[in-house]
Amino acid sequence: MQGKPVGFTTSIPMEILLAAGRKPVDLNNIFIEDPESYRRVEEAEERGFPRNTCGWIKGIYSAARKEGLEEVIAVTQGDCSNTHALMEVLEEEGIRIFPFAYPYDRDPDLLRLQIQKMAEHFGTTLKAAEVVKQSLEPLRAKIREIDRETWEGNRVTGQENHYYQVCASDFRGDPVLYEAEVDRFLAEVAKRKPFHGGPRIGFIGVPPITNGIYEAIEEMGGRVVYNEIQRQFAMPAEGRGLVDQYLMYTYPYSIYGRLEDVQGQIRQREVSGIIHYAQAFCFRQIEDILFRKRLEVPVLTLEGDKPGVLDQRTRIRIEAFVEMLNG
Numbered sequence: 001m002q003g004k005p006v007g008f009t010t011s012i013p014m015e016i017l018l019a020a021g022r023k024p025v026d027l028n029n030i031f032i033e034d035p036e037s038y039r040r041v042e043e044a045e046e047r048g049f050p051r052n053t054c055g056w057i058k059g060i061y062s063a064a065r066k067e068g069l070e071e072v073i074a075v076t077q078g079d080c081s082n083t084h085a086l087m088e089v090l091e092e093e094g095i096r097i098f099p100f101a102y103p104y105d106r107d108p109d110l111l112r113l114q115i116q117k118m119a120e121h122f123g124t125t126l127k128a129a130e131v132v133k134q135s136l137e138p139l140r141a142k143i144r145e146i147d148r149e150t151w152e153g154n155r156v157t158g159q160e161n162h163y164y165q166v167c168a169s170d171f172r173g174d175p176v177l178y179e180a181e182v183d184r185f186l187a188e189v190a191k192r193k194p195f196h197g198g199p200r201i202g203f204i205g206v207p208p209i210t211n212g213i214y215e216a217i218e219e220m221g222g223r224v225v226y227n228e229i230q231r232q233f234a235m236p237a238e239g240r241g242l243v244d245q246y247l248m249y250t251y252p253y254s255i256y257g258r259l260e261d262v263q264g265q266i267r268q269r270e271v272s273g274i275i276h277y278a279q280a281f282c283f284r285q286i287e288d289i290l291f292r293k294r295l296e297v298p299v300l301t302l303e304g305d306k307p308g309v310l311d312q313r314t315r316i317r318i319e320a321f322v323e324m325l326n327g
Contacts, residue, residue, distance in 0.1 A: 006122075007064050008073040009083050011169045011233050012100050013115050013246055015129040015136070018175070020122035026170040030067060031059035032209065037307035040066070054281045055209050055306045057082045064090055071096040073118070078102030078252025081283060102252035112243045126242065133242050136171075139179045142186060143168050143234045149186075151225035151269040154194040158203065158224025159214035160185070165230035166207055195223060199325035200270055202226035204262055204291065205277040206284065212310040213302070213318075217275070222322040225269050228262055255287050259294050266297060273298045273325045275318075280305040298325065 005023040007030075008014075014024040034040055037059060044058035045051060057080060064072055074087035076099045087097045098121055103110040112126075119126050146164045150156040164182065171178040198221045203214075206229055214224055229251055237248035250258045265271070274295055278285040280303055292299050300321040302314055 004071075005067065005069060005173070006071050006073060007067065007069045008075070008100075008170075009060055009086070010075045010079040011249070011251070012073050012075060013118065013129065013242060014170060015132040015242060016115065016118050016122055016124060019119070019128040019132045020124040022122060023173045024170040025067065025069070025173060027060040027063045027067075027072070028056060028207075029167065029170065029172075031056070031063040032207075032307065034063070034066075041306050052281050054080060054082055054279055055304075056080070056206075056279060057086055059209075059307070061086055061089065064095060065093070069095060071098065073098045073100050075099075075252070076101050077104065102246075104253065106247055106253050106257070108243055108247055111247060115243060115246070130242050133245065136175060137238075139171070139175055139182065140168070140235055141238075142179065142182045144236060144238075145186060146182070146189070147231060147234070147236070149189055151200075153189075154196075154223075154225075155189050155192040157195075157214065157218060158201075158227065159218075161224070162203075162207065162214060162227050162230050165227060165234040168234040197221065198223045199272045199322060200225045201322075201325070202228065202262070202266060202269070202271040202274045202297075203277065204228040204258075204274055206279055206282070208277045208302075208304055209279065209307055210304040210310055210314075211308065213275075213277075213314075216310055216315055216318055217322065220319050220322045221326065222273075222318075224275075226265050226271055228258070228265070231265075232261075255290055259290065262291075263295065266295070271297060273300070273321065275299075275321070276301045278303050 003021040040062035150161040
C-alpha cells in the first residue's frame with residue numbers, strides 16, 4: 001500500500017483513506033504491538049501526561065510521535081473523552097488533526113455529513129469510498145469465517161480470534177497483504193481438529209492492554225468464543241452501504257445497542273459466562289453497572305492499567321470464575 005500514512009485514535013471509515021490513496025494506521029495497534037509498549041506509556045508521562053490518565057491515550061500519543069505521522073484523525077465523539085486533550089497536544093507538536101465525530105443518537109444524516117467532510121478533506125468522494133467498501137467485502141467475509149470457526153467450528157482460539165478481528169481496524173495498512181495472511185491462517189485452520197470441553201466464555205469491553213489473558217483462560221479450561229469490540233472492528237454487518245455499515249458499528253454509540261448485540265451473541269454462541277474488561281481511568285468502567293444488571297449470565301470484571309503480563313491476582317480470579325462456570 002503506497003501513500004502517506006494517516007493515524008487514527010479508534011476505528012473510522014478507513015475506506016475513505018484507501019480511496020484517497022492513503023495508508024490507514026490504527027495507533028492502538030501500533031502502540032500495543034510495540035515490544036516496548038510499557039516504555040511508550042512512560043514516555044508520555046515524562047512529557048507531562050498524568051499518571052491517572054488512560055494507558056491507551058498515553059500509548060497512542062507516543063505511537064503517533066514515534067511513527068513520525070504528519071496527520072491524525074481524532075475521534076472526538078464516540079470514544080474516549082481524553083481524545084480532546086490528546087489532539088490539542090499533538091497539534092501543538094506539529095501534527096495536523098482532523099476531527100471525526102460519531103453522532104450519539106446514530107443519526108444517519110449527521111454520520112453521512114461527517115463521512116463526506118472526511119472524504120473532501122482527503123481529496124476523494126463518498127462514491128469512491130463505496131467502491132473500496134465493495135472491494136473489501138471478500139476480505140471481511142474471510143474474517144467473519146475466522147469468527148465462525150471460533151464459536152461454531154471450534155478450531156480457532158480466543159487469542160487468534162482477537163488478533164485477526166482487531167487487525168481489521170486498519171488491515172495492517174495494506175488490505176492485499178493482510179488478506180494473504182488471513183488466507184494462510186484459514187488454510188491452517190482447515191487442517192485442525194475441533195477443540196473440546198470447557199465453559200464457553202465471551203469477552204466484552206475494549207481489547208485488553210494486558211498480555212496473556214486469553215491464554216490464561218484457555219489454560220484453565222475455558223474457551224473464549226466471542227470478542228465483542230474486536231468483532232465490531234471487523235464490521236460484521238453484511239451487504240450495506242458505507243454509512244449503514246458505520247451506523248451498525250456498535251462501539252461509538254449508546255451502550256443499549258451494545259447490550260442488544262452482546263445478548264444476541266450470548267444466545268447464538270451458547271456463552272455461559274462473560275468477562276468484562278475495563279480500562280483503568282476510563283469512563284466505560286461505569287458501564288459495568290449496566291452489563292451486570294442486564295446480562296443473564298455471570299460476569300467477571302477485570303481492570304487493566306498499563307501494558308504488561310497478567311498478574312497473579314487476576315489469574316486467580318479468572319481461575320475461580322472458570323471453576324464456577326464448570327460447577
